[in-house]
Structure formats: structure tokens, C-alpha cells
Amino acid sequence: MRPASIKDVASHAGVAVGTVSNVLNYPDRVADKTRSRVLDSIAELGFVRNDVARQLRAGQSRTIGLIVLDIGNPFFSSLARAAEDAAADSGNAVVLGNSGHDATRELHYIDLFEEQRVQGVLISPVADITERLRALTQRGTKVILVDSPAGGDTFSSVSVDDVSGGYLATKHLLGLGRRRIAFVAGPQRFHQVRDRLAGATRAVEEVAGATLEVLQADDLTVLAGRGIGDGLVGRDRGSLPDGLFCANDLLALGVMQSLTMLRTLRIPEDVALVGYDDIDFAASAVVPLTSIRQPTALIGRTAVELLTEQLSDPAARPRSVVFKPELVVRASTNG
Incomplete structure (x- = not known):
């Protein structure tokens, strides 16, 4: 059995394809009775819209790529969780790539995320890949450096001193x-x-x-x-x-x-x-x-906020945020 299509939903509900599209994207434009009939058909047929196709048509994605050095390190897993929470607040999702300190694997994820037309890439670089990231931005994908100072005015960044x-x-x-x-x-x-x-x-x-x-x-x-x-x-x-x-x-x-x-x-x-x-x-x-x-949580959230700034105003100058660290004294030095 093939997945139900938007045409199947329209036929089942007895409406035009455009009406189904409006229910999915602009529900306020559709009368309550018609909207309920379309939603019932969607539920009965198990219809799931092809969001990739929608994004390609609109030229807009709801995903953000995040590439970290080592997801096994709790620092990066906490950072990723905070970025995911911040993205969810605006209806977006974070797709995670773990470079594992491997430069080749890092480049693979950059290529993959560009192919997937993500809104932007948040990255903790393994090494200096400024030229590759600059090329990415020139083709329309925003880049935010995470846990890494920008060292210039090409990219926005969030880091700790x-x-x-x-x-x-x-x-x-x-x-x-x-x-x-x-x-x-x-x-x-x-x-x-x-x-x-x-x-x-x-x-x-x-x-x-x-x-x-x-x-x-x-x-x-x-x-x-x-x-x-x-x-x-x-x-x-x-x-x-x-x-x-x-x-x-x-x-x-x-x-x-x-x-x-x-x-x-x-x-x-x-x-x-x-x-x-x-x-x-x-x-x-x-x-x-x-x-x-x-x-850590503030770093992850700030990275998403910096990306949102760049997306809402493409002409905005890159901004670097540097947080100050804090000493927490426990028994390993204070016995």
C-alpha cells in the first residue's frame, strides 16, 4: 500500500486539493465544517504531508543542523538539548551531527545539511574550516560558531572565555x-x-x-x-x-x-x-x-537566537557573544 496523498484526502473529503492545502497551511481560511471534514479524512487515511517537498517549493526549511565535537561528552549533549528546546519554541527542529573529532566526518555533515536545505548550521569546528563555511554562507546557509570564537566578522559566534x-x-x-x-x-x-x-x-x-x-x-x-x-x-x-x-x-x-x-x-x-x-x-x-x-544551556540557546537574528535580517552584521566562566569549589580542592 502506498502512503495517502493530498489528492486522496481531497477525494475522500469531497473538496478541492487547494482546500486541503489551506487546512494544512492556513486553517483560518477554511470554514469550520469543511475543516473538520478534511481533518477527519486525514486521520482516517493516515495522511502525513511531505514536508521535504513543501520546503523545496517554499525554499524554506524548519530544521537546523548542529555539529558537535563529541556527543558522548555531557557538555555537548547538554548544549544540544538546550539548542533543541530553543528551536522548538519557534516551531523548528534540530538535526544533530557528531563529528567525533574527525574532520572528514565533519565535512560530510556540512555537505549533508546543505543538501537538506537546513535553515542554518550551528557548529563546533574540529579545525579551521573557514573557507568551507564561508562558501556555505555565500550559497545562502547561515553559520553560527558554537563554543568557538569567530576571530573575525564573517560569522556570528557564541563561546566562553x-x-x-x-x-x-x-x-x-x-x-x-x-x-x-x-x-x-x-x-x-x-x-x-x-x-x-x-x-x-x-x-x-x-x-x-x-x-x-x-x-x-x-x-x-x-x-x-x-x-x-x-x-x-x-x-x-x-x-x-x-x-x-x-x-x-x-x-x-x-x-x-x-x-x-x-x-x-x-x-x-x-x-x-x-x-x-x-x-x-x-x-x-x-x-x-x-x-x-x-x-552550557545558555550557549545552546544563544546559538539558536543568533541564527534567528541572521535569518530575520540577512543584512545584519555578525555578532559574537562571549560568556565568562565561573569557578565552582568542591571537595577535590577544599578537603
Whole structure:
């Protein structure tokens, strides 16, 4: 059996095809009795309108493409949920693409969303793809950078001041009297990691006798953090850092798992630990984690608002919104 068509509905209800179209798109134009008869036919036949065809005819979509770095990271899943809620408020829907830190996969999603004629693309880029995104905008698809500063006036963007966040985290450790600071870095191709390290470096340079060591993790995951923690456990006590700042909470939780499971180093007595993002798991960790909070929901909602601005006024200049992070102190530094 084929799906019911708009012609089938019109025939079943005894009205013109244009009347069915009006019921679907402009119901106030149709008399109550006729509208009820058409709606009954739609329900009886199980008619579902072809929204893709409608969008192609109108040249207008009700979908927004969102490409994130890692949907497995609660930071991005919370951001996506907030963007979805904001889009729903205006009758739109968010279609999610997870690049998984893979540049090729990221480009695939950009191509796919352009083919689907989405209203716009919200993206946390893996790398510098300015030229590809500029070409996208020139062909009519709006682009909003998410968790990434624009670095120019080509695109609107929403981000957090990660240099300030790195400074806050490290300044907190230094204020506790910790002087051998280590930064647990994920891949430094990500500007977020580089910016947080820059902030940490600035804070250490302000305190005489303080040192900063970079511990390089190969990913931004709990497992990568556990690898760093295992390496710390095997060190001589004299070479251990007394303060650890991790590029995100997942790394910090992995370090914490390693240290607490092996029971060789105490948090925060031996090593004070700070994460970044303040995901939900941070507060419920075995040692509640001090973290730098990003306004995740606000980032997601603001990205959709910036897109709405661009769509309502195509001549509007791109706008960059930068939020300030917040230090949330818990037992991992305040035992």
C-alpha cells in the first residue's frame, strides 16, 4: 500500500486539493465544517504531508543542523538539548551531527545539511574550516560558531572565555598554596585546550616559585585521564605535582578514578584537582570535583537566537557573544 496523498484526502473529503492545502497551511481560511471534514479524512487515511517537498517549493526549511565535537561528552549533549528546546519554541527542529573529532566526518555533515536545505548550521569546528563555511554562507546557509570564537566578522559566534577559565582554575590552586602545578591537556589542535593552557600559564607566571608542567593526554575522555593518573601513581613523590588542572571534567574524573582506586595519592591532601565544564557528574564524583562552570544551556540557546537574528535580517552584521566562566569549589580542592 502506498502512503495517502493530498489528492486522496481531497477525494475522500469531497473538496478541492487547494482546500486541503489551506487546512494544512492556513486553517483560518477554511470554514469550520469543511475543516473538520478534511481533518477527519486525514486521520482516517493516515495522511502525513511531505514536508521535504513543501520546503523545496517554499525554499524554506524548519530544521537546523548542529555539529558537535563529541556527543558522548555531557557538555555537548547538554548544549544540544538546550539548542533543541530553543528551536522548538519557534516551531523548528534540530538535526544533530557528531563529528567525533574527525574532520572528514565533519565535512560530510556540512555537505549533508546543505543538501537538506537546513535553515542554518550551528557548529563546533574540529579545525579551521573557514573557507568551507564561508562558501556555505555565500550559497545562502547561515553559520553560527558554537563554543568557538569567530576571530573575525564573517560569522556570528557564541563561546566562553577559556583563557579566563584556565586562569581562574590555576589561580585557585595557587591560592591554596600549591606550587607544582600540572595541566592535563587534551589534543592541542583544539583551541579550547590551548586557551585554557594559556590562562594557566599566565597565572603561574604571576607567582614566584610556581611551576607548570604539561601532561599530554591523547584524548579528552575518562579513559585518557586514567592513563594520566596511572602515570602519576608510578612517579617518585618528589616529582609529583601538588595541583592538577585538567582541560575538561572527563579527564579530571579519569585521573580521580585512577588515584582513588589505587589508593596511593589522596585528593585533595596530596593532589588538589580541578576540572573544566562542570558537567553533572562533577558534583556526584567519589570526591566532588571543583570545576570551571560554563553556561552550557545558555550557549545552546544563544546559538539558536543568533541564527534567528541572521535569518530575520540577512543584512545584519555578525555578532559574537562571549560568556565568562565561573569557578565552582568542591571537595577535590577544599578537603
